[in-house]
Amino acid sequence: MSDAAIAAPRRRRLSVARQAGIALVLAWAALAAFGPYLAPYRAGDVVNAGVFAPMSAAHPFGTDYLGRDMLSRTLHGARYTVGVAMVATVLACAAGIALGILSAVRKGWTDSVLGRAADALISIPHLMFALVVVAAFGTSLPVLILMAAISYVPGSYRFARALALDVNAMDFVEVARARGEKTAYVVWAEILPNMVVPLLTDFGLRFVFVVLLLSGLSFLGLGIQPPNADWGALVRENINGVYEAAPAVLVPAVAIAALTISITLLIDGFSGRSRTMVR
Amino acid sequence: MLMLGMIARRVASGLLTLLIVSVIVFVGTNILPGDATEAILGQSTSPEAVAGLRKALGLDLPAHERYLRWLAGLLSGDPGVSLINRLPVAQLIGPRLANSLLLTALTAAVAVPLALLIGITTAIWRGSLYDRVANVTAVSLVAVPEFLLATVGVILFAVQLRWVSAMATPSVGSFTQALQNFTLPVLTLCFAVTAQMARMTRAALLGVLDSSYIEMARLKGVRPARLVLHHALRNAAGPIANAVPLNLSSLLGGVIIVEVIFSYPGLAKLAVDAVETRDMPLVQACAMIFCATFMLLVLLADICSILSNPRLRTR
Numbered sequence: 001m002s003d004a005a006i007a008a009p010r011r012r013r014l015s016v017a018r019q020a021g022i023a024l025v026l027a028w029a030a031l032a033a034f035g036p037y038l039a040p041y042r043a044g045d046v047v048n049a050g051v052f053a054p055m056s057a058a059h060p061f062g063t064d065y066l067g068r069d070m071l072s073r074t075l076h077g078a079r080y081t082v083g084v085a086m087v088a089t090v091l092a093c094a095a096g097i098a099l100g101i102l103s104a105v106r107k108g109w110t111d112s113v114l115g116r117a118a119d120a121l122i123s124i125p126h127l128m129f130a131l132v133v134v135a136a137f138g139t140s141l142p143v144l145i146l147m148a149a150i151s152y153v154p155g156s157y158r159f160a161r162a163l164a165l166d167v168n169a170m171d172f173v174e175v176a177r178a179r180g181e182k183t184a185y186v187v188w189a190e191i192l193p194n195m196v197v198p199l200l201t202d203f204g205l206r207f208v209f210v211v212l213l214l215s216g217l218s219f220l221g222l223g224i225q226p227p228n229a230d231w232g233a234l235v236r237e238n239i240n241g242v243y244e245a246a247p248a249v250l251v252p253a254v255a256i257a258a259l260t261i262s263i264t265l266l267i268d269g270f271s272g273r274s275r276t277m278v279r
Numbered sequence: 280m281l282m283l284g285m286i287a288r289r290v291a292s293g294l295l296t297l298l299i300v301s302v303i304v305f306v307g308t309n310i311l312p313g314d315a316t317e318a319i320l321g322q323s324t325s326p327e328a329v330a331g332l333r334k335a336l337g338l339d340l341p342a343h344e345r346y347l348r349w350l351a352g353l354l355s356g357d358p359g360v361s362l363i364n365r366l367p368v369a370q371l372i373g374p375r376l377a378n379s380l381l382l383t384a385l386t387a388a389v390a391v392p393l394a395l396l397i398g399i400t401t402a403i404w405r406g407s408l409y410d411r412v413a414n415v416t417a418v419s420l421v422a423v424p425e426f427l428l429a430t431v432g433v434i435l436f437a438v439q440l441r442w443v444s445a446m447a448t449p450s451v452g453s454f455t456q457a458l459q460n461f462t463l464p465v466l467t468l469c470f471a472v473t474a475q476m477a478r479m480t481r482a483a484l485l486g487v488l489d490s491s492y493i494e495m496a497r498l499k500g501v502r503p504a505r506l507v508l509h510h511a512l513r514n515a516a517g518p519i520a521n522a523v524p525l526n527l528s529s530l531l532g533g534v535i536i537v538e539v540i541f542s543y544p545g546l547a548k549l550a551v552d553a554v555e556t557r558d559m560p561l562v563q564a565c566a567m568i569f570c571a572t573f574m575l576l577v578l579l580a581d582i583c584s585i586l587s588n589p590r591l592r593t594r
Contacts, residue, residue: 119292120299123577127532128550128569135554135562136308208422216536219426220551235426239540242445245434253427260422268418 021266028259031075032082039072044227052238052246062247064238070248073234074255080230081256084145085214089207091149096156097199101187103157104164111161118154126151126213134222144223148210159202160195167194204267208260215256231256285585293578300570301353305346308559353567359560361553368564372546376568379538379545382447383530385461386468391523394473398480398519403507405485414481417474425536429467433540436463447541464541468533476526483518487511517587521580528576531569 041047046067049056053063061070103111124132133147167173168191176190215232217223224230229237234252241249333339340348352358358368397417401410437445443462487493488511496510535547542548550565552558 116296116299119296120303123296123300123574124303124566124570125528125531125573127535128566131535131550131554132304132307132562132566135557135559136310212422212424215424216426216532219424219536220539222551222554232424232426235430239430242430242433243438245438249430250427250434253424253430257423257427260424261419264418264422265415 021269024262024266028082028262031078032086033079035075035078039069039075041069041072043068043073043076043229045069045072052241052244052248055247061251064234064248065240070234070251073229074231074252077229077231077234077252078255080224080228081211081215081232082259084141084224084230085148085207085210088145088148088214089152089203089210091145092152092210093156093199093203093206095149096153097160097195099153100157100160100162101164101191103161104168105183105187105191114157115161118157121150122154122158124151126209127216130213130217131222134217139222139225141224144214144217148214151213152206152210156202156206160199163195163198164191167191170194201267204263208263208267211256211260282585282588286582289578289581289585293574297571297574300574301350301567302346304563304566304570305349308563309342309345349563353564358564358567361558361561363556363558363561368560371549371561372564372568375544375546375549378543379534379547382461382464382468382538382543382545383527383534386465386472386530387527389465390469390473390476391527393469394476394523394526395480395519397473397477399484399507399512401477401481402484402488402511403504405488413477417478420470420474421478423471425467425471425533426540428470429463429537429540432463432467445541447543464537464543467537467540468530471533472526472530475529476522479522479526480515480519483515483522484511486518487515490514517584520583520587524576524579524583528573528580531573 036043047059047063047069049059049063049067049069051063051065051067053059053067055062059069059071061074064070064073099114103114121129129151130147133143137143137147173186173190176186181189214223215230215235218230218232219236221233221236224233226233226237231252235249238246238248238252330339338345349359356369358372360367361371397413401413404410433445436442443459445463447460447464484507488507493506493510496506501510534545535551537543538545538548539551546565546568550562550569553561553565
């Protein structure tokens with residue numbers, strides 16, 4: 001080891017970029033949690049400003065196709081777009097990580113069967129999988145959440161499995177096994193802690209994909225159903241506003257883009273390398 | 280021979296996966312009670328009529344036999360009859376599939392050269408302002424929903440400037456007409472695909488640029504452009520050839536949104552309409568076509584990797 005490496009031990013201080021990133025994530029979470037309470041009007045209230053009104057002081061985002069305040073509609077929709085996607089992503093990643101580690105540790109036929117199942121599921125384009133599920137089971141909230149979760153389990157599984165295989169081959173894991181530790185302890189205390197950072201970036205990326213999947217589905221009219229609306233559904237119901245360039249159609253679409261772009265750029269900064277983002 | 284063997288194994292594994300996918304699609308769409316007879320006959324009907332129709336449609340058979348029948352039908356080009364208008368599914372799908380292929384082919388024709396150009400130039404001028412701007416733009420574009428790009432495009436070019444139409448029809452009568460019809464949908468589809476493909480092209484080139492033979496060439500005084508085009512590109516060709524079909528597969532999601540926005544009479548629009556009317560035979564067939572296309576592109580990507588791996592060449 002060189003002198004420089006000894007002289008400058010790694011400090012555990014967060015860089016500005018990471019602090020900004022954490023603030024950003026908290027801001028989106030706060031919007032999802034408290035958005036509806038910040039809204040000046042209830043989601044269904046028709047205000048006295050006409051339909052597809054432009055931006056104004058009273059209605060910063062204009063009004064929608066029924067003359068409802070778009071700022072309030074967007075704030076109410078945050079809970080669906082951010083919240084539902086968050087629940088689905090947590091489910092997908094929890095299952096994916098558990099199965100991935102299981103595959104990496106058990107190997108053998110467990111690994112083959114899980115791998116084959118993941119191959120099959122990953123071969124169905126996400127939006128097409130969503131269409132088939134909706135055609136069969138309808139558009140209730142639990143169905144949408146489970147569908148999005150199942151659709152993204154294979155990706156998370158593959159990522160976690162590859163990581164766990166790497167960590168599993170390390171010396172300290174072998175030492176722990178030689179000490180006679182049980183598999184559960186080795187997984188919990190030795191393997192999992194060494195996977196956290198890459199798993200977090202993977203989680204963020206998958207969250208972005210789930211947001212895009214669910215809002216795309218809502219945009220097709222096959223996601224969250226009226227009277228509730230996530231941002232994708234808001235774009236759909238106001239789509240005729242494009243002919244008047246109404247903010248009602250642009251605002252929710254821009255809101256989605258702001259959410260997904262900020263998270264993606266954050267991850268790109270975090271991981272510091274260009275991960276291939278295909279599925 | 281080694282190479283042929285690997286490709287054969289890869290194709291066989293792809294076919295097995297496709298078979299599992301067909302089971303998932305079939306089971307998924309048949310798991311709920313209540314079948315096609317209700318959809319066709321409605322609520323007020325006699326039990327005899329239901330039983331007769333069930334027999335005619337083969338719904339009285341056990342599940343595995345129905346699956347085998349469906350699979351055989353699918354393979355022989357007869358995936359059943361639509362529940363809504365009683366037309367053969369194959370007849371409904373045929374023209375729609377051609378329209379979708381036209382749209383995606385045009386997109387690929389624009390996106391692939393553009394992505395290679397951006398990927399290669401950003402690798403040549405690595406670290407420059409152009410490279411950094413292109414990178415942030417690409418990362419952002421991948422995360423933008425298609426319907427935002429499409430709505431902004433419609434507002435700008437169809438409503439404000441009136442250059443193109445907001446609806447897309449699959450006619451290519453004259454060049455200007457084709458431009459009118461296809462500019463917006465093709466542009467919308469291009470953004471995300473181009474961005475991701477350019478990033479992967481750049482990453483593949485940079486991977487090669489870090490190797491020691493490139494360092495040697497650089498020390499000999501080779502210019503950056505020649506370094507990339509002459510020395511690095513050859514060895515990066517494999518990963519790049521792998522990236523192209525892999526990224527084209529992401530078109531299969533985007534095309535669903537784009538066809539609906541522009542009311543383009545393609546296969547994806549047909550699938551969405553079929554989901555709304557719960558026309559299961561049509562949904563199943565469309566889903567299988569999408570999955571098969573997806574797998575074909577991934578297979579193509581893998582074969583490109585195998586072919587470009589010099590260690591697998593026997594001579």
